Amino acid sequence: MIRTLPPGKMMPQSPEALSEARARRPExxxxxAPKVELRKMxxxxxxxxxxxxxxxxxxxxxxxxxIGPSGCGKSTLIKSINxxxxxGTNVQVGGExxxxxxxxxxxxxxxxxxxRRIGMLFQKPNPFPKSIFDNVAxxxxxxxxxxxxxxxxxxxxxxxxxxxxxxxQDRLHTSAMALSGGQQQRVCLxxxxxxxxxxxxMDEPCSALDPISTARIEELIEELRSRYTVxxxxxxxxxxxxxxxxxAFLLSGILVEVDETEKIFTNPSDRRTEDYITGRFG
Amino acid sequence: MxxxxxxxxxxxxxxxxxVFCALAVVSALIPLGFILxxxxxxxxxxxxxxxxxxxxxxxxxxxxxxxxxxxGTFILIGMAAAMAVPVGILSGIYVSEYRRSSLAxxxxxxxxxxxxxxxxxxxxxxxxxAVLPFKRFSAFAGSLALGIMMxxxxxxxxxxxxxxxxxxxxxxxxxxGATRAGTVFRVILPAALPGILTGVLVALARIAGETAxxxxxxxxxxxxxxxxxxxxxxLTVQVYTYALSPYDDWHRQAWAGxxxxxxxxxxxxxxxxxxxxxxxxxxxx
Amino acid sequence: MIxxxxxxxxxxxxxxFPVGTGLIAxxxxxxxxxIALVMVHGSWLSIQKFGLNFxxxxxxxxxxxxxxALPFLWGTLYSSLIAMLLxxxxxxxxxxxxxxxxxxxxxxxxxxxxxxxxxxxxxVYGMWGIFVLVPFVRKLQGxxxxxxxETPFFKGPPLGIGLLAAALVLAVMVVPFxxxxxxxxxxxxxxxxxxxxxxxGATRWEAIRMALYYGRTGIIGAIMLGLGRALGETMAVxxxxxxxxxxxxxxxxxQYTMAAVIANEFTEAADDLYLHALVEIGLVLFIVTVLINAxxxxxxxxxxxxxxxxxxxxxxxxxx
Numbered sequence: 001m002i003r004t005l006p007p008g009k010m011m012p013q014s015p016e017a018l019s020e021a022r023a024r025r026p027e028x029x030x031x032x033a034p035k036v037e038l039r040k041m042x043x044x045x046x047x048x049x050x051x052x053x054x055x056x057x058x059x060x061x062x063x064x065x066x067i068g069p070s071g072c073g074k075s076t077l078i079k080s081i082n083x084x085x086x087x088g089t090n091v092q093v094g095g096e097x098x099x100x101x102x103x104x105x106x107x108x109x110x111x112x113x114x115x116r117r118i119g120m121l122f123q124k125p126n127p128f129p130k131s132i133f134d135n136v137a138x139x140x141x142x143x144x145x146x147x148x149x150x151x152x153x154x155x156x157x158x159x160x161x162x163x164x165x166x167x168x169q170d171r172l173h174t175s176a177m178a179l180s181g182g183q184q185q186r187v188c189l190x191x192x193x194x195x196x197x198x199x200x201x202m203d204e205p206c207s208a209l210d211p212i213s214t215a216r217i218e219e220l221i222e223e224l225r226s227r228y229t230v231x232x233x234x235x236x237x238x239x240x241x242x243x244x245x246x247x248a249f250l251l252s253g254i255l256v257e258v259d260e261t262e263k264i265f266t267n268p269s270d271r272r273t274e275d276y277i278t279g280r281f282g
Numbered sequence: 283m284x285x286x287x288x289x290x291x292x293x294x295x296x297x298x299x300x301v302f303c304a305l306a307v308v309s310a311l312i313p314l315g316f317i318l319x320x321x322x323x324x325x326x327x328x329x330x331x332x333x334x335x336x337x338x339x340x341x342x343x344x345x346x347x348x349x350x351x352x353x354g355t356f357i358l359i360g361m362a363a364a365m366a367v368p369v370g371i372l373s374g375i376y377v378s379e380y381r382r383s384s385l386a387x388x389x390x391x392x393x394x395x396x397x398x399x400x401x402x403x404x405x406x407x408x409x410x411x412a413v414l415p416f417k418r419f420s421a422f423a424g425s426l427a428l429g430i431m432m433x434x435x436x437x438x439x440x441x442x443x444x445x446x447x448x449x450x451x452x453x454x455x456x457x458x459g460a461t462r463a464g465t466v467f468r469v470i471l472p473a474a475l476p477g478i479l480t481g482v483l484v485a486l487a488r489i490a491g492e493t494a495x496x497x498x499x500x501x502x503x504x505x506x507x508x509x510x511x512x513x514x515x516x517l518t519v520q521v522y523t524y525a526l527s528p529y530d531d532w533h534r535q536a537w538a539g540x541x542x543x544x545x546x547x548x549x550x551x552x553x554x555x556x557x558x559x560x561x562x563x564x565x566x567x
Numbered sequence: 568m569i570x571x572x573x574x575x576x577x578x579x580x581x582x583x584f585p586v587g588t589g590l591i592a593x594x595x596x597x598x599x600x601x602i603a604l605v606m607v608h609g610s611w612l613s614i615q616k617f618g619l620n621f622x623x624x625x626x627x628x629x630x631x632x633x634x635x636a637l638p639f640l641w642g643t644l645y646s647s648l649i650a651m652l653l654x655x656x657x658x659x660x661x662x663x664x665x666x667x668x669x670x671x672x673x674x675x676x677x678x679x680x681x682x683x684x685x686x687x688x689x690x691v692y693g694m695w696g697i698f699v700l701v702p703f704v705r706k707l708q709g710x711x712x713x714x715x716x717e718t719p720f721f722k723g724p725p726l727g728i729g730l731l732a733a734a735l736v737l738a739v740m741v742v743p744f745x746x747x748x749x750x751x752x753x754x755x756x757x758x759x760x761x762x763x764x765x766x767x768g769a770t771r772w773e774a775i776r777m778a779l780y781y782g783r784t785g786i787i788g789a790i791m792l793g794l795g796r797a798l799g800e801t802m803a804v805x806x807x808x809x810x811x812x813x814x815x816x817x818x819x820x821x822q823y824t825m826a827a828v829i830a831n832e833f834t835e836a837a838d839d840l841y842l843h844a845l846v847e848i849g850l851v852l853f854i855v856t857v858l859i860n861a862x863x864x865x866x867x868x869x870x871x872x873x874x875x876x877x878x879x880x881x882x883x884x885x886x887x
Contacts, residue, residue: 110289126762138767306656310657372587394864400801400853406849544687
């Protein structure tokens with residue numbers, strides 16, 4: 001579904017369109033504790049601070065979007081949840097990042113298990129230089145599944161969930177690198193789904209894709225909501241408005257405002273949020 | 283999704299792998315430490331003023347030095363550079379400016395091949411060209427061999443550094459109406475020159491440590507000689523000869539010579555690293 | 568509408584510039600061709616007289632004019648093989664450690680140390696070999712249990728000099744070289760590959776394994792470059808191998824390599840046939856190392872996706 005922007009300076013989505021979109025979505029079940037929660041989290045790379053005192057609750061089985069101008073720390077934020085941000089550099093983390101109530105930065109945390117349960121889709125599709133089958137089967141293989149029939153079943157199920165099965169089912173053993181950008185990103189999604197995660201983090205998953213592939217991924221996000229908790233970083237506000245239940249606005253490492261998507265885009269509480277949404281900066 | 287047993291096993295395998303890699307690093311450093319320690323400990327005590335100022339004494343007599351050999355090495359690498367640097371830089375300019383031409387690909391390939399040719403083979407080549415026709419060993423032949431070894435290194439360095447020069451420099455010069463040649467020689471080459479010179483230094487350090495190609499080109503010389511058409515002493519060949527001899531005093535001098543060689547390598551490495559890092563910082567805004 | 572390609576105006580180039588520099592650049596190509604030609608020409612007598620038998624016979628008797636180069640071929644291959652078996656895992660371990668595992672504070676000094684090792688002249692390695700390694704090997708031989716000494720691999724009197732000493736020195740010399748090249752290959756693997764693996768819950772080994780797979784052609788190229796180096800190494804080998812033209816499986820037996828015999832006997836070659844025989848050995852050495860180098864550069868080039876890969880200069884030097 002490709003929407004054209006209404007002319008003028010106003011919000012990217014009319015209130016009516018938003019309500020209409022929300023009505024189409026099933027109600028999120030009542031939740032007790034958030035799946036992921038950041039408490040006064042601050043994140044330092046060597047020489048600079050990326051995030052400051054972030055308080056964010058991510059409810060289970062909902063889509064939470066994180067928007068903000070370039071360089072505001074959105075990528076760092078989600079990469080700090082599955083502790084990918086610290087690979088290759090020395091970082092310092094203050095505060096807590098709770099996953100199912102437990103701080104992921106507590107000493108002795110099993111990173112391998114954490115990252116299996118929290119999957120990630122990257123900005124630029126990054127399939128391994130192997131066949132489609134081997135890409136999707138990579139996760140299950142390292143986590144213990146060895147039998148051919150089990151793997152085949154998992155690969156089929158994951159590719160179907162990623163809406164790619166029909167297109168590639170007769171060439172599973174050809175290289176994943178030969179696919180188009182949109183297809184590669186769906187392979188990566190299938191790869192993530194194959195390890196049966198609970199949370200899926202998406203770092204601007206459509207920014208390297210064409211509009212049609214983008215629309216397909218957004219449809220998939222709609223389907224994934226019912227089973228997974230999704231956190232999606234996007235610089236595309238219309239996308240955030242389309243797919244998410246809650247939206248957080250990040251500015252220079254500070255979480256300015258987080259609320260239900262409809263409210264953020266029609267009646268934001270903070271002046272800075274309104275300025276960003278109406279395009280006054282960023 | 284998986285048993286704890288397998289989880290533990292994966293971690294153990296990963297941990298063992300990390301340990302193996304760390305051990306590999308340590309096991310590479312131990313020989314280095316050993317070699318350096320050994321050479322320096324034997325060599326430093328052997329270094330005396332005579333080593334730097336005297337020529338070898340006749341067989342059986344103690345004392346003497348390798349002054350002529352050190353001077354000889356200087357002359358050899360100096361002449362080699364005089365031949366190789368202009369050829370290498372100009373070739374590098376061609377390869378960098380006309381990089382998509384088939385000649386450029388051929389030159390790049392040949393440079394890589396030449397780089398991998400064993401230095402003793404290059405010695406045979408220089409022998410055939412510069413020793414055989416004149417029926418005698420000469421410093422010139424030795425420099426020829428060393429120069430041939432320098433050429434591919436300089437071509438590669440020049441090409442790389444020229445390509446690192448920001449295109450805005452070239453555009454600015456051409457926009458002022460300069461010819462291509464003028465731009466290269468007046469703007470781009472000077473910008474890349476510090477890096478190229480560092481590369482030349484590195485190449486010099488390397489050929490200064492070569493022995494095989496000199497064995498039958500410049501041969502060796504026990505006396506003072508700076509004549510290019512005569513055999514010439516070199517530090518490496520001298521050390522080799524002394525090391526294989528049965529005399530203890532000559533062994534002592536060989537250690538001293540080896541110490542000088544290592545010291546030179548160390549100084550060159552530090553210098554070129556420092557120069558490279560300064561250049562990197564200059565190019566980073 | 569047909570768009571015409573803007574043609575290069577003659578005046579901004581000057582004809583002498585491309586022609587002049589091009590001529591000089593072609594010197595490099597001519598050199599390689601020249602070396603091949605000179606080597607063939609200089610070994611002609613030997614090629615004519617012995618043909619392929621040169622490489623099948625093992626009698627090397629300059630006095631009677633019988634030249635069989637098989638022992639040298641054997642020694643070169645055997646010593647290089649063992650050296651590569653020892654050096655390859657260590658070189659890869661170092662490359663992986665330096666590019667993936669080492670703490671950041673250690674990285675620069677370690678890289679510097681590795682490249683320093685690669686720059687040490689081979690006669691220094693040779694001297695270390697004679698005065699440290701050979702006595703060590705001699706002692707090692709003495710420690711060998713009797714039954715082991717019976718096997719063909721460990722026969723022989725405890726001389727110390729011999730194939731094992733040569734292989735060890737070669738291994739020590741090849742390691743920093745191959746490690747440098749392999750490290751550059753690993754650096755060129757996109758970081759997102761490892762990120763993807765870690766994000767799926769991979770351990771360090773599993774993620775690095777994927778990076779190794781990604782760079783596999785380049786790494787094989789790095790190993791082959793190391794092999795080329797080992798095959799052509801002259802000075803350090805000749806100082807510790809014993810220089811005895813015999814074919815033996817024993818690691819402790821003194822043997823001879825192609826490069827070593829040229830170094831030792833070239834200046835003593837009294838007659839033309841002798842000289843041509845030595846040059847023929849050099850010719851084969853040349854051909855083999857050129858082939859291996861060309862193949863490995865091709866492999867490394869492919870890893871870069873067809874882009875020309877930056878192969879480090881420091882180790883990329885001719886063997887001595």
